[in-house]
Amino acid sequence: MKLQIGIDLGSTAIKTVIARDGEILWRGRTNTAPGQEAHATRLIESGLGELRLTADAVGGVAVTGYGKKLFAGARVRVDEISANAAGLFRLSGGAARTIVNIGGQDLKALRLDENGRVTDFRMNDKCAAGTGRFFELAARLLDIPLDQFAAVSRQARLELELNSTCVVFAESEMVSLLARGTPREEILKALHRSVARRAAGLLGRDVSGPVWLDGGPARNAGLVEALEDELMTEIKVLEEPQHTVAYGALLALQAAGDG
Amino acid sequence: MSCAGAPPDRRQRIEQKAAQKVAAESEQLLAALRQREDCRPEFEAFLRCLSTTSAASAADAARRSGRPLLKLLCVQAPLELIHAAGFHPFRVFSGSLAASALAAGNLPALTCPLLRAVLGELRLNAAPAAGWVLPATCDWVTRFPEMLRLCEVDDSSAIWWLELPRLKNRADGRERWLTEIWRLKEFLERLAGRGIGRNALLDSIAAYARAAAARQKLRQARIEGRLAPLWFMLVMSAFFLDEVSAWTASVERLLAVLTPQRTQARENGSGRVFLAGSPIVFPNFKLPLLLEEAGLSVVADDLCSSERIFPGTTVVEDESLFGLVSALAGSYHQGCLCPVFADNERRVNNIFNQRDEAGFQGVVFNVLKGCHPYDLESYSLEAPLKAQGLKFIRLETDYTQEDRQNLLTRLEAYRGIR
Numbered sequence: 001m002k003l004q005i006g007i008d009l010g011s012t013a014i015k016t017v018i019a020r021d022g023e024i025l026w027r028g029r030t031n032t033a034p035g036q037e038a039h040a041t042r043l044i045e046s047g048l049g050e051l052r053l054t055a056d057a058v059g060g061v062a063v064t065g066y067g068k069k070l071f072a073g074a075r076v077r078v079d080e081i082s083a084n085a086a087g088l089f090r091l092s093g094g095a096a097r098t099i100v101n102i103g104g105q106d107l108k109a110l111r112l113d114e115n116g117r118v119t120d121f122r123m124n125d126k127c128a129a130g131t132g133r134f135f136e137l138a139a140r141l142l143d144i145p146l147d148q149f150a151a152v153s154r155q156a157r158l159e160l161e162l163n164s165t166c167v168v169f170a171e172s173e174m175v176s177l178l179a180r181g182t183p184r185e186e187i188l189k190a191l192h193r194s195v196a197r198r199a200a201g202l203l204g205r206d207v208s209g210p211v212w213l214d215g216g217p218a219r220n221a222g223l224v225e226a227l228e229d230e231l232m233t234e235i236k237v238l239e240e241p242q243h244t245v246a247y248g249a250l251l252a253l254q255a256a257g258d259g
Numbered sequence: 260m261s262c263a264g265a266p267p268d269r270r271q272r273i274e275q276k277a278a279q280k281v282a283a284e285s286e287q288l289l290a291a292l293r294q295r296e297d298c299r300p301e302f303e304a305f306l307r308c309l310s311t312t313s314a315a316s317a318a319d320a321a322r323r324s325g326r327p328l329l330k331l332l333c334v335q336a337p338l339e340l341i342h343a344a345g346f347h348p349f350r351v352f353s354g355s356l357a358a359s360a361l362a363a364g365n366l367p368a369l370t371c372p373l374l375r376a377v378l379g380e381l382r383l384n385a386a387p388a389a390g391w392v393l394p395a396t397c398d399w400v401t402r403f404p405e406m407l408r409l410c411e412v413d414d415s416s417a418i419w420w421l422e423l424p425r426l427k428n429r430a431d432g433r434e435r436w437l438t439e440i441w442r443l444k445e446f447l448e449r450l451a452g453r454g455i456g457r458n459a460l461l462d463s464i465a466a467y468a469r470a471a472a473a474r475q476k477l478r479q480a481r482i483e484g485r486l487a488p489l490w491f492m493l494v495m496s497a498f499f500l501d502e503v504s505a506w507t508a509s510v511e512r513l514l515a516v517l518t519p520q521r522t523q524a525r526e527n528g529s530g531r532v533f534l535a536g537s538p539i540v541f542p543n544f545k546l547p548l549l550l551e552e553a554g555l556s557v558v559a560d561d562l563c564s565s566e567r568i569f570p571g572t573t574v575v576e577d578e579s580l581f582g583l584v585s586a587l588a589g590s591y592h593q594g595c596l597c598p599v600f601a602d603n604e605r606r607v608n609n610i611f612n613q614r615d616e617a618g619f620q621g622v623v624f625n626v627l628k629g630c631h632p633y634d635l636e637s638y639s640l641e642a643p644l645k646a647q648g649l650k651f652i653r654l655e656t657d658y659t660q661e662d663r664q665n666l667l668t669r670l671e672a673y674r675g676i677r
Binding site for chain 1: 655656665668671675677
């Protein structure tokens, strides 16, 4: 059985999954930079190298994400909403019905039917509020590494309100709070709640059953807790939530008979 | 980019720069259209009409028609009446981002982008006209004269308001509208210095009926896949830029060469959509191009910039002057689907009625940021359309290009929904 490769050429990161017959053998990511095709190719080579396999073993490559047209060697190109739905549905064992995806510059809410097909979706417009960019900005301003967001925000004693999810206004607001001596953990907690509110707004209030959160920021347990509090429902996160979309793209190869 | 109150040399420099950008927007789109595989020589008549800025196009339209212009916003003023008075009805429309940016500094941030662009273009070049006829439609249009002043547009043309009854289904509303149309007739006669006779009006009604018949054939060609939706929209965009009979003749020449060979499979149902909502105006063809890129085919629409740019054939039962004016008044009021009306059930029914004929499976609803009537309507329509099994997507956008990728992602996903 040949390998299938899924690539998600996102706005901030390139994610790649290598699988055989739907079983994930390798995952990798690199930051998005000019020359996305070359970066993606190197990522694939690195994965094949770790698996001690060569390009001959590859049956097909499927690409999704904003840069999907930039990868010439793709056999299948699929939009990231469909890829997200397919990937998460499969990885959740067919359980996912509601998904919130937080990407580098967009925020999506998806609803699926019992076959994993998208029945409805919402997506932010061109505003980057509540997206990965927002967290990057906060990490820089607050000087806290992204992987420590959850631990730091749990130390907050007071519940602050961050009034804006607009990246520009939130930056001024955070700067102003810092200048007033507000503890960073309280600002961070407020930021989590602010993003959670925005995601919940996109999803609407009629949420039944668990919500599956994916995309890079889903690794932030502080955000997961905030979203749980906001929606008052269980939030489920897979082990590698930033790779679900690339995996979903790969599944499109199978659907196209190439896997 | 506002230059109101700026020193004259600075203002001149900014306006020159804006004029270049406005022209470049049209030129870029026209060049791209001419390079398409499905571009035919028969499209040239329309492409040429659109080859200049809207203000310059107005002057060209006056020259082509050999008539003085009468400028319009919106679709409720009977074109036949204006035509019969000896004027060329010219709808001032603009899809130019640069023109919109030019006027932006003088207006509230959330002003309708279309009107902002119109004001920017008029600032650059307000083509001479006999007057304006403005139906009082949305809030933005009713403040248009004020906006002309705020944007320092040098346009001294007389403005004639048509007070538009927002209740179409009430007898007193219809009567008031009929009175408005009679008053418009008097205004036009004063402006022209001559009366509008029954025969002249009959001739004009016949000319627009021929245009409506040609449009109907174009619609059919689009439904059958003989004419790409983008070209349909382009042909309709050129409607006010030529004399009505000349436009009709150009459409007839085009229809003669539209062969079934380009037929898109009718069974490709999930890609066939109805386009509704705010007008899409040349050269801002961002959304039509993205729809195409996403594999969606607009087989019908209700845009007042496209299929609804002029009403259907006016049905005349009584050929007296009173009968003709009454028929026109009814056609332009009762038949209008503009969301400014309070009783507008026809709008949703129109979509259902066209569904069988055009075979679409979904509705794409375009909302121009700041276009409040359509914005609200998009929320009202979603539930009844979905209840009838039509998939629905609402896209809110403006004249900028920066949300292209975001829109494309949504359209591609929308296409996949069954």
